[in-house]
Amino acid sequence: MSVPLFILAWVVIPLILLYLSKLLWKVYLDSFKDDNCKLPLPPGSYGWPFIGNSLALARSMKSTSADYYTELTKKYGPVYKSHLFGKPMVRVRGESLIGSLMVKDHTNFGVAWMKNVKELIGPFALTNTPLPLHKERRNRVKQAFTPDALEDYTKHLRQTIEKEVKQWTKQKEIMTYDAMETLAFSAACEIIIGLPIDLLDPKKLASDFNEYLNGFFTLPLNLPGTPFNKGIKARKSLINTLHPFIQDLITGNIKRDGKIRSSGLDFIMSAHRDNEDTVTESEIADRILELLFAGHKTVASAATSLVMFLGQNPGVAHKIEKELEENDIQNISDFTYLKISTLPYLGDVIKETLRMQPPAGAMIRQASKTLEVGGYQIPAGWLVACSIKETHDFDDTWDQEDRDKFKPDRWKTLDKPYRTRYGFIPFGVGPRICIGRTYADIFLRVLAIYLVWECDIELKNPNPFMKRFPIRHPADHLPATFVSKP
Numbered sequence: 001m002s003v004p005l006f007i008l009a010w011v012v013i014p015l016i017l018l019y020l021s022k023l024l025w026k027v028y029l030d031s032f033k034d035d036n037c038k039l040p041l042p043p044g045s046y047g048w049p050f051i052g053n054s055l056a057l058a059r060s061m062k063s064t065s066a067d068y069y070t071e072l073t074k075k076y077g078p079v080y081k082s083h084l085f086g087k088p089m090v091r092v093r094g095e096s097l098i099g100s101l102m103v104k105d106h107t108n109f110g111v112a113w114m115k116n117v118k119e120l121i122g123p124f125a126l127t128n129t130p131l132p133l134h135k136e137r138r139n140r141v142k143q144a145f146t147p148d149a150l151e152d153y154t155k156h157l158r159q160t161i162e163k164e165v166k167q168w169t170k171q172k173e174i175m176t177y178d179a180m181e182t183l184a185f186s187a188a189c190e191i192i193i194g195l196p197i198d199l200l201d202p203k204k205l206a207s208d209f210n211e212y213l214n215g216f217f218t219l220p221l222n223l224p225g226t227p228f229n230k231g232i233k234a235r236k237s238l239i240n241t242l243h244p245f246i247q248d249l250i251t252g253n254i255k256r257d258g259k260i261r262s263s264g265l266d267f268i269m270s271a272h273r274d275n276e277d278t279v280t281e282s283e284i285a286d287r288i289l290e291l292l293f294a295g296h297k298t299v300a301s302a303a304t305s306l307v308m309f310l311g312q313n314p315g316v317a318h319k320i321e322k323e324l325e326e327n328d329i330q331n332i333s334d335f336t337y338l339k340i341s342t343l344p345y346l347g348d349v350i351k352e353t354l355r356m357q358p359p360a361g362a363m364i365r366q367a368s369k370t371l372e373v374g375g376y377q378i379p380a381g382w383l384v385a386c387s388i389k390e391t392h393d394f395d396d397t398w399d400q401e402d403r404d405k406f407k408p409d410r411w412k413t414l415d416k417p418y419r420t421r422y423g424f425i426p427f428g429v430g431p432r433i434c435i436g437r438t439y440a441d442i443f444l445r446v447l448a449i450y451l452v453w454e455c456d457i458e459l460k461n462p463n464p465f466m467k468r469f470p471i472r473h474p475a476d477h478l479p480a481t482f483v484s485k486p
């Protein structure tokens with residue numbers, strides 16, 4: 001029996017061509033293998049010609065039932081190849097592999113952002129700065145996160161968070177993730193940047209900032225109406241809004257309204273002055289946008305997960321309360337950075353939250369020479385994604401039997417603490433480790449304290465599906481009621 005001609009023309013031949021194109025795509029990309037290195041390329045699939053695995057990733061961004069990277073990790077193991085963001089990419093997980101790549105071999109990497117991220121974040125952002133200059137810039141930014149600065153921020157966070165938690169208890173139900181985004185954004189604007197938010201138009205600022213952020217998580221297509229194009233316009237609008245504020249910063253004319261003595265940016269500016277640097281308006285603008293970008297969605301994500309775990313585990317909330325009582329932390333005067341940042345159980349709750357739900361998925365770099373990892377080679381020019389979530393999920397640092405359980409007490413008894421150096425990496429590792437991690441930690445501690453003092457958390461859906469993009473968050477935004485304590 002012969003195959004009808006139209007089936008041959010419209011089905012069989014296109015399928016054969018599709019298959020051949022995929023094969024040629026593989027042959028082409030495999031030809032980048034460095035023959036001077038004896039190791040093979042990692043297992044995996046480059047997806048379809050030119051678009052690589054982008055469609056599969058885009059599908060998974062919308063999914064509310066399966067996680068793309070978890071599936072691939074289960075299928076291929078700790079090192080596998082793919083093709084994303086226009087380049088071959090090798091994804092790596094596991095404390096020893098990540099330790100060797102990001103710490104030992106870190107000088108063999110360049111920054112690797114897509115065109116849109118590079119352009120939106122700006123040339124002066126730390127994340128865009130190549131290594132030799134990176135250290136110098138980073139040293140200035142570090143001045144925003146000294147213990148003295150954090151002591152000052154703790155007071156401000158206490159006021160802001162107490163007010164906010166009390167507001168939540170007056171509402172019937174809130175979308176936790178949305179509420180945390182608003183809180184984390186306004187705290188970052190006021191504390192890290194010191195923006196005179198009352199003098200600006202906060203609604204316009206937030207809406208421009210959201211448009212700006214949308215430009216990051218999309219294709220780098222700069223055509224009228226595309227999210228990238230809108231993101232660039234929003235960046236310009238934000239810089240215009242910030243212009244008078246930046247001028248005041250440069251001339252030293254900033255007047256604080258008494259809420260905060262010095263913002264993070266004031267400390268950074270004073271480090272520049274001490275070093276007699278010439279700082280341009282563009283550099284300050286990039287610094288502000290990067291700190292707001294890096295420092296608010298991440299914190300909102302972690303804060304939402306913290307609420308979720310406290311809601312799921314009322315016993316944990318009671319243990320935090322007990323620790324506060326035992327340490328005589330009962331009112332405002334006891335509320336110092338020094339006291340709160342050293343409470344061990346509260347610290348373990350935060351660590352366990354970040355272990356199970358790390359806000360950022362991976363650290364992405366570009367290999368500047370052929371690298372060897374886990375018995376495979378990564379050719380020069382390829383992207384490398386060091387996976388945070390899969391390291392936490394699959395690494396031997398964590399007991400097989402209970403690694404998927406929220407157990408803050410595990411941190412007390414972790415028998416091989418040295419292994420958690422690279423087995424627990426919510427803030428990254430190496431010279432680009434998160435610079436705002438102490439601020440994030442104290443934000444979460446103050447939030448946990450006010451939550452256990454003020455309310456019981458009732459989650460509408462205690463086990464939501466967690467989406468990975470653009471940052472880890474519950475697909476349903478975690479509707480919850482914060483019931484005021486008598």
Ligand code: HEM
Nearest residue numbers: 126127294295298299302360363427428432434435436440
């Ligand atoms: C729970 C909250 C946070 C998480 C999980 C987080 C996570 C991370 C990670 C994984 C990196 C490393 C990226 C890489 O190596 O490619 C990073 C870098 C960075 N983070 Fe955070 N972050 C958080 C909060 C903050 C805050 C509050 C700020 C500032 C206010 C901040 C500012 C930055 C900056 C500027 C970098 C780039 C550092 C550099 O390149 O030297 N982050 N963060």
